[in-house]
Amino acid sequence: MDRPLVVVAMSGGVDSSVAAALLVEQGYRVIGMMLRLWSEAGTEENNRCCTPDSMAQARKVAQTLGIPFYTIDVRQRFFDTVVHYFLEGYRQGVTPNPCIVCNRVIRWGALFNQARALGAEFMATGHYARVTAEPGGEFSLLKGLDAEKDQSYVLSVLNQNHLAHSLFPIGNFLKSQVRDLARKYNLPTASRADSQDLCFLAGGDYRSFLERHIPDSLRPGNIVTREGEILGQHLGLANYTIGQRKGLGVPSTHPMYVLDKDVPNNQLIVGPKEELGSDEMWVNELNWVGKSEPAKSFQAEVKIRYKAPEIPALITLVEDDLAHVKFERPLRDITPGQRAVFYQGDVCLGGGTIVKKGAKP
Amino acid sequence: MAVIEKVYLDYAATTPLDERVFQVMLPYFKDFFGNPSSVHEFGQIAEGAVENARETVARCLNASPQEIVFTSCGTESDNLALRGVAWAQRKRHGFCHILTTPIEHHAVLHTVNQLSEQGFEVEFLPVDSSGLVDPDAVKALLRKDTALVSVIYANNEIGTINPVSEIGLVCRERNVPFHTDAVQAAAHLPIDVLQENIDLLSIGAHKFYGPKGVGALYIRQGTPIEPVQTGGKQEGGLRAGTHNVPYIVGLAEALQITRNELPVRSHRYIEMRDALIQCVLQTIPQTRLTGHTIQRLPNHASFVFKDLDGNRLLMALDVAGYACSSGSACKTGDPRPSEVLTAIGLSEEWTLGSLRVTLGRSTTPQIIEEFSAVLPELIRKQRSLS
Numbered sequence: 001m002d003r004p005l006v007v008v009a010m011s012g013g014v015d016s017s018v019a020a021a022l023l024v025e026q027g028y029r030v031i032g033m034m035l036r037l038w039s040e041a042g043t044e045e046n047n048r049c050c051t052p053d054s055m056a057q058a059r060k061v062a063q064t065l066g067i068p069f070y071t072i073d074v075r076q077r078f079f080d081t082v083v084h085y086f087l088e089g090y091r092q093g094v095t096p097n098p099c100i101v102c103n104r105v106i107r108w109g110a111l112f113n114q115a116r117a118l119g120a121e122f123m124a125t126g127h128y129a130r131v132t133a134e135p136g137g138e139f140s141l142l143k144g145l146d147a148e149k150d151q152s153y154v155l156s157v158l159n160q161n162h163l164a165h166s167l168f169p170i171g172n173f174l175k176s177q178v179r180d181l182a183r184k185y186n187l188p189t190a191s192r193a194d195s196q197d198l199c200f201l202a203g204g205d206y207r208s209f210l211e212r213h214i215p216d217s218l219r220p221g222n223i224v225t226r227e228g229e230i231l232g233q234h235l236g237l238a239n240y241t242i243g244q245r246k247g248l249g250v251p252s253t254h255p256m257y258v259l260d261k262d263v264p265n266n267q268l269i270v271g272p273k274e275e276l277g278s279d280e281m282w283v284n285e286l287n288w289v290g291k292s293e294p295a296k297s298f299q300a301e302v303k304i305r306y307k308a309p310e311i312p313a314l315i316t317l318v319e320d321d322l323a324h325v326k327f328e329r330p331l332r333d334i335t336p337g338q339r340a341v342f343y344q345g346d347v348c349l350g351g352g353t354i355v356k357k358g359a360k361p
Numbered sequence: 362m363a364v365i366e367k368v369y370l371d372y373a374a375t376t377p378l379d380e381r382v383f384q385v386m387l388p389y390f391k392d393f394f395g396n397p398s399s400v401h402e403f404g405q406i407a408e409g410a411v412e413n414a415r416e417t418v419a420r421c422l423n424a425s426p427q428e429i430v431f432t433s434c435g436t437e438s439d440n441l442a443l444r445g446v447a448w449a450q451r452k453r454h455g456f457c458h459i460l461t462t463p464i465e466h467h468a469v470l471h472t473v474n475q476l477s478e479q480g481f482e483v484e485f486l487p488v489d490s491s492g493l494v495d496p497d498a499v500k501a502l503l504r505k506d507t508a509l510v511s512v513i514y515a516n517n518e519i520g521t522i523n524p525v526s527e528i529g530l531v532c533r534e535r536n537v538p539f540h541t542d543a544v545q546a547a548a549h550l551p552i553d554v555l556q557e558n559i560d561l562l563s564i565g566a567h568k569f570y571g572p573k574g575v576g577a578l579y580i581r582q583g584t585p586i587e588p589v590q591t592g593g594k595q596e597g598g599l600r601a602g603t604h605n606v607p608y609i610v611g612l613a614e615a616l617q618i619t620r621n622e623l624p625v626r627s628h629r630y631i632e633m634r635d636a637l638i639q640c641v642l643q644t645i646p647q648t649r650l651t652g653h654t655i656q657r658l659p660n661h662a663s664f665v666f667k668d669l670d671g672n673r674l675l676m677a678l679d680v681a682g683y684a685c686s687s688g689s690a691c692k693t694g695d696p697r698p699s700e701v702l703t704a705i706g707l708s709e710e711w712t713l714g715s716l717r718v719t720l721g722r723s724t725t726p727q728i729i730e731e732f733s734a735v736l737p738e739l740i741r742k743q744r745s746l747s
């Protein structure tokens with residue numbers, strides 16, 4: 001009973017299963033847990049985060065490892081926070097990343113708090129990321145050793161309290177090694193579908209989801225230039241992303257790109273490639289992983305999407321919750337609503353939500 | 362697999378096999394393995410064991426041996442009683458009205474639901490806030506075409522014991538077959554089918570320290586009934602299928618032991634149960650006892666805590682070393698308000714936070730004391746999360 005208690009968030013997939021196995025081997029007292037997340041009525045079978053199938057798989061893994069396993073219901077909370085955030089984003093004409101919110105309020109919210117309330121010292125997950133304790137009692141969030149699989153991006157919303165009580169047992173391994181370990185421990189070796197789809201869409205497409213929940217975001221309107229010239233009709237702002245070229249159906253001598261969305265007027269603003277790029281942007285909803293805020297102005301590498309390359313930039317804190325990011329070269333796909341995450345080498349400093357691109361806040 | 366070093370307080374879910382029962386079962390797995398239906402001596406020995414078991418069960422319930430049918434579990438007994446009688450009543454008399462309660466186990470509830478899809482008219486008796494069925498209500502709702510009345514003897518979720526004898530009398534006066542699901546009751550109450558005017562009574566061995574996978578149904582002589590499982594001529598043609606000899610022997614032995622030890626154990630259970638109930642109600646705010654305060658199973662304490670996720674409480678208790686139940690098993694983290702708790706008039710803010718603590722032979726006053734000391738803090742922590 002003296003061994004430290006760890007709650008492992010299990011999905012039934014190879015990563016979290018191996019994470020659990022490693023913790024058992026390291027001598028922790030391990031508890032497996034799975035979250036029941038929200039899906040639209042009738043689609044629960046396909047929610048890749050918590051289908052009955054993946055639940056059965058996780059249960060089986062727990063039995064193989066000889067650890068107890070529980071599921072906890074967070075459907076209402078998930079809907080009120082994550083799904084609400086997703087819909088609100090589209091209502092405002094941005095492209096939200098609900099997984100970030102899920103990590104903040106569900107995994108490192110509901111589940112983390114539940115784990116701690118049970119007396120667990122740590123919550124562990126199957127993320128490819130690492131935590132190190134620095135001298136002076138500060139914890140750093142590092143990229144996973146497997147650069148291909150690194151998931152520190154989605155963990156950039158964590159804070160010192162989270163890191164002090166989080167374990168990422170597979171962060172020090174390559175994916176191939178994790179698969180080998182799964183075989184060694186006699187665990188399932190299949191990854192959960194590496195789909196970019198959102199779990200609560202449960203295989204359905206997000207357009208029909210939006211149609212049911214915010215039909216307004218799919219209301220047709222004008223496609224216009226910055227100068228206000230009407231070029232055609234769009235099929236609802238939610239159908240387009242910044243930087244999109246294909247599928248606009250706009251007759252023009254040169255290719256036209258989606259530059260912006262004017263939600264109040266329901267207009268899609270397009271223009272030539274030259275107007276698309278920008279070497280600066282503004283971010284809010286800032287989170288700093290470290291113990292204290294960074295310097296007023298600092299250099300870092302910035303990722304503007306989960307799988308985007310890192311671009312060096314100068315970040316300047318302008319207000320309490322507003323920062324200016326100046327890239328060393330223009331980027332074409334700065335997308336409001338997405339998360340910008342800051343790195344210095346392997347260290348993830350934190351991030352913010354992209355509010356807008358350009359020089360003016 | 363390692364032995365679990367946790368405190369088990371879920372004896373209403375199931376009980377461990379009594380060592381004495383285990384010993385009497387053993388010879389019938391390998392040494393006396395015959396099929397009771399066979400002509401030869403192997404078969405005769407097995408048949409003798411089954412018939413002895415039948416006599417024992419009959420004696421324990423104050424029935425005749427030919428009135429006992431062995432089944433695979435309490436659920437099967439309920440299924441045979443309800444379907445078997447409903448079908449026979451419809452065939453013989455055209456009776457299609459079934460009277461039951463909203464606080465039945467799913468074995469009854471889901472069976473009558475299916476019967477209602479097949480043309481039977483199912484009517485639910487009212488229950489009061491403690492889960493009691495009023496015999497007068499039965500009297501008022503009985504009809505000329507009532508095929509069957511089924512009222513649970515003691516409820517599994519809230520422990521309330523129904524006035525079975527009075528209900529039975531009402532039915533007897535109108536010549537309507539009366540079934541009672543005594544799966545919980547048989548472990549704790551001295552059942553007497555004759556005195557209590559019962560026509561059909563279901564039991565399952567694993568609730569009283571017998572093996573899982575065997576049950577029995579008492580069917581009063583003359584009760585109209587048809588088989589549900591058809592095949593060979595076993596059990597008077599009412600329940601086809603080769604006898605599970607060691608388990609039947611085990612059921613009888615377990616029931617006999619239970620009956621012998623019942624007075625002493627009941628007394629112990631009631632003391633511990635009442636201490637627990639008193640302590641929980643005193644130390645935990647926004648708490649209610651569910652079920653009847655006195656007319657309840659001796660080993661059964663059940664509560665609801667307002668604004669609490671009962672599943673999470675069970676998890677927290679398990680982690681803390683105590684195995685309890687919410688009353689109705691759910692492992693998927695999918696909280697649905699229990700039909701029983703809804704039927705006794707509780708709103709959803711209460712029903713989702715249910716806890717059932719059921720005591721058994723290994724429970725000691727010290728365990729109850731320790732449990733009572735741990736519970737308030739666990740509940741406070743879980744409540745603070747929501």
